[in-house]
Amino acid sequence: MPTAVAGLDPEQTAAVLAPRGPVCVLAGAGTGKTRTITRRIAHLVSDGHVAAGQVLAVTFTARAAGEMRTRLRALGIGDASSGAVQARTFHAAALRQLRYFWPQVVGDMEWQLLDRKFGVVGQAASQVGVSTSTDSIRDLAGEIEWAKGSLIAPEQYPEVAARLRRDTPTAPEQVAAVYAAYEQIKSYSTSLDFDDLLLHTAAALEENSAVAEEFRDRYRCFVVDEYQDVTPLQQRVLDAWLGQRDDLTVVGDANQTIYSFTGASPKYLLDFSRRFPDATVVRLERDYRSTPQVVELANQVIGAARGRIAGTRLKLIGQRPAGPAPLFAEYDDEPGEAVNVAAQIKKLIANGTPASEIAVLYRINAQSEVHEQALTEAGIPFQVRGGEGFFNRQEVRQAIHALRQTAGRDDLPEGADVGANLVTLVRAVLVPLGLTDTEPTGAQARERWGSLRSLIQLTEEVLVHEPELTLGGLLVELAKRAEARHPPVVDGVTLASLHAAKGLEWDAVFLVGLTEGMLPITHALGSGGEPDDEAAVEEERRLLYVGVTRAREHLAMSWALARNEGGRKTRRRSRFMHGVVPDSSPASKIATPPTRERKKPRCRVCGKGLITTMSTKLGRCESCPSNLDDAVFDALRNWRSAKAKQQSVPAYIVFTDATLTAIAEQLPASETALTSIPGIGAAKLERYGADVLAIIRGEPVEVSDEPLPD
Numbered sequence: 109m110p111t112a113v114a115g116l117d118p119e120q121t122a123a124v125l126a127p128r129g130p131v132c133v134l135a136g137a138g139t140g141k142t143r144t145i146t147r148r149i150a151h152l153v154s155d156g157h158v159a160a161g162q163v164l165a166v167t168f169t170a171r172a173a174g175e176m177r178t179r180l181r182a183l184g185i186g187d188a189s190s191g192a193v194q195a196r197t198f199h200a201a202a203l204r205q206l207r208y209f210w211p212q213v214v215g216d217m218e219w220q221l222l223d224r225k226f227g228v229v230g231q232a233a234s235q236v237g238v239s240t241s242t243d244s245i246r247d248l249a250g251e252i253e254w255a256k257g258s259l260i261a262p263e264q265y266p267e268v269a270a271r272l273r274r275d276t277p278t279a280p281e282q283v284a285a286v287y288a289a290y291e292q293i294k295s296y297s298t299s300l301d302f303d304d305l306l307l308h309t310a311a312a313l314e315e316n317s318a319v320a321e322e323f324r325d326r327y328r329c330f331v332v333d334e335y336q337d338v339t340p341l342q343q344r345v346l347d348a349w350l351g352q353r354d355d356l357t358v359v360g361d362a363n364q365t366i367y368s369f370t371g372a373s374p375k376y377l378l379d380f381s382r383r384f385p386d387a388t389v390v391r392l393e394r395d396y397r398s399t400p401q402v403v404e405l406a407n408q409v410i411g412a413a414r415g416r417i418a419g420t421r422l423k424l425i426g427q428r429p430a431g432p433a434p435l436f437a438e439y440d441d442e443p444g445e446a447v448n449v450a451a452q453i454k455k456l457i458a459n460g461t462p463a464s465e466i467a468v469l470y471r472i473n474a475q476s477e478v479h480e481q482a483l484t485e486a487g488i489p490f491q492v493r494g495g496e497g498f499f500n501r502q503e504v505r506q507a508i509h510a511l512r513q514t515a516g517r518d519d520l521p522e523g524a525d526v527g528a529n530l531v532t533l534v535r536a537v538l539v540p541l542g543l544t545d546t547e548p549t550g551a552q553a554r555e556r557w558g559s560l561r562s563l564i565q566l567t568e569e570v571l572v573h574e575p576e577l578t579l580g581g582l583l584v585e586l587a588k589r590a591e592a593r594h595p596p597v598v599d600g601v602t603l604a605s606l607h608a609a610k611g612l613e614w615d616a617v618f619l620v621g622l623t624e625g626m627l628p629i630t631h632a633l634g635s636g637g638e639p640d641d642e643a644a645v646e647e648e649r650r651l652l653y654v655g656v657t658r659a660r661e662h663l664a665m666s667w668a669l670a671r672n673e674g675g676r677k678t679r680r681r682s683r684f685m686h687g688v689v690p691d692s693s694p695a696s697k698i699a700t701p702p703t704r705e706r707k708k709p710r711c712r713v714c715g716k717g718l719i720t721t722m723s724t725k726l727g728r729c730e731s732c733p734s735n736l737d738d739a740v741f742d743a744l745r746n747w748r749s750a751k752a753k754q755q756s757v758p759a760y761i762v763f764t765d766a767t768l769t770a771i772a773e774q775l776p777a778s779e780t781a782l783t784s785i786p787g788i789g790a791a792k793l794e795r796y797g798a799d800v801l802a803i804i805r806g807e808p809v810e811v812s813d814e815p816l817p818d
Contacts, residue, residue, distance in 0.1 A: 134392065138398055141333070150184075152329060161191040202306050219298045229248050229249045258340050327349065362377055366647060378420060438695040466618075470621050473559075477562045490603055530577060531571065567582060613658050614659065619665045622667040674786055713732035727770060
């Protein structure tokens with residue numbers, strides 16, 4: 109048997125040995141696609157079908173291109189020399205070609221590569237009179253990239269955006285005006301952006317026969333990885349490379365299409381056999397990455413998909429030994445979810461799973477904050493991939509700076525920055541920075557909005573534990589949290605969005621925040637009574653599928669019914685969990701929003717409604733008599749003092765005086781009764797519940813004099 113197919117399964121072998129010509133490899137997650145296509149290239153070269161230097165393999169990321177080059181070098185045909193196989197990204201290949209052919213096409217006119225378009229888009233926006241805020245410019249730049257990648261000219265943009273119901277950062281006519289001004293500014297300065305590299309490369313081959321002949325004599329065989337992610341512009345370049353030839357191998361999985369917002373389209377993969385009726389089509393469905401339990405769940409997730417893409421779904425077949433069943437969990441609130449996930453991670457690490465082989469994946473970057481906090485408190489190192497840590501984000505730094513300026517004012521009304529008024533003040537400070545009542549349009553604007561909203565939620569969370577908190581106290585708390593998240597260089601747990609996780613894998617994966625409005629995301633669900641956007645919802649399903657297939661062995665999926673600790677449970681779990689969560693799971697009951705308004709708390713002494721934060725916490729009117737158990741209260745205070753000293757934190761961080769009073773009055777006898785006291789959520793229960801209940805029972809509780817390790 110030829111070396112090129114040694115160790116391959118029958119389907120991989122069929123793909124490698126397919127005759128020269130059009131070949132389509134439909135490769136599911138974990139099925140060894142990179143191994144297969146590099147072996148195919150090796151086979152074509154070793155059998156004399158094509159010279160190594162005549163092969164051009166393209167993919168979408170520098171990391172993927174590097175992995176391909178490494179494997180090709182191991183096979184003796186890597187691109188270390190001009191006579192070897194070239195493996196590059198689309199843009200890197202186009203840049204190389206354009207630099208070579210430019211003099212033949214244009215002459216001696218020089219051009220420069222615009223590697224950062226932010227400034228030029230900002231100039232264009234200013235000319236048109238559109239907002240030049242950082243988020244606005246980023247969203248406009250992304251929209252221009254989408255339009256160019258989709259081969260849409262400025263004058264076509266408004267009509268196309270309306271037809272596609274495009275979620276535009278501003279009015280489509282304004283976007284088109286900025287787009288046109290951007291192109292004009294580039295033209296004046298003879299600059300090309302990355303999309304121009306592709307446009308000019310395609311044009312050079314389409315319009316100059318000498319250039320096309322020279323190029324096609326140089327490259328005769330093409331391989332495209334992740335073919336489901338090509339844009340119309342990239343397909344145009346590929347068509348220009350091919351000409352009338354069909355020596356093309358494409359590899360992809362339409363059910364991993366998650367980048368349509370950038371212009372990516374699976375239609376070229378789906379239509380490959382129609383374009384090339386004689387094409388060899390091979391399906392790779394043997395999954396070597398994940399355990400059969402993870403594979404089965406992945407098949408269930410994608411098995412419910414609808415639409416044309418779903419018709420090409422691959423039914424994965426697990427090849428690894430059996431592993432643990434996936435876990436499902438429903439939590440009262442996000443902090444509780446994060447604390448429990450951190451506890452599970454700690455257990456995995458203790459049992460031998462390296463921290464670097466564990467990931468927490470979520471839909472948007474703004475969700476990372478609560479998990480950063482929980483991992484920090486648990487002493488677990490982590491790194492945020494594809495985004496900055498919460499307190500390092502530009503909008504968060506700006507917000508904290510604005511809050512500091514507000515704290516330094518001497519004209520605030522008395523009490524305006526204390527207790528319940530603090531949230532109102534913080535919200536007012538954040539409104540000019542992008543906080544709105546409803547989710548904005550534009551990806552960058554939504555990310556900023558999510559981060560600012562997380563600051564409001566964080567303020568509400570801290571107030572639960574310290575009802576009389578001031579703005580100065582809040583800033584101290586934020587500074588502590590920020591400082592605690594600056595560990596040394598990390599080899600730890602990965603926090604990443606589902607998009608940033610594409611192409612990666614870990615031994616253990618925690619998929620968190622699986623609620624309606626988050627996955628599928630709100631803007632995929634329609635608004636104002638409009639029906640769901642089925643295509644957008646199906647892409648969200650595929651995003652979950654990608655997340656599930658990142659796990660090799662351990663997989664946990666969870667959601668929370670409330671945003672803040674002790675908050676109203678108005679959320680429900682993602683529709684994608686229907687039919688996936690086993691009936692035997694503790695989380696099998698679908699959570700639904702309450703059908704009526706929650707009853708207001710009433711005084712346990714006189715029965716009147718409770719209004720103030722303090723009365724709600726105590727469970728009685730502040731004017732009603734207290735039935736405080738002095739012995740329990742004193743024991744709780746002594747215990748709190750020792751705990752605070754051990755943890756090197758102020759006493760109120762453990763429990764406020766109001767919370768201790770409520771405990772000593774109500775004397776809860778169970779965890780359920782303890783968590784019914786406002787301010788005691790899953791996190792506090794996890795840390796202190798056993799001690800508090802023991803003190804209530806009159807049992808001795810010892811707290812070590814030794815400080816906790818850093």
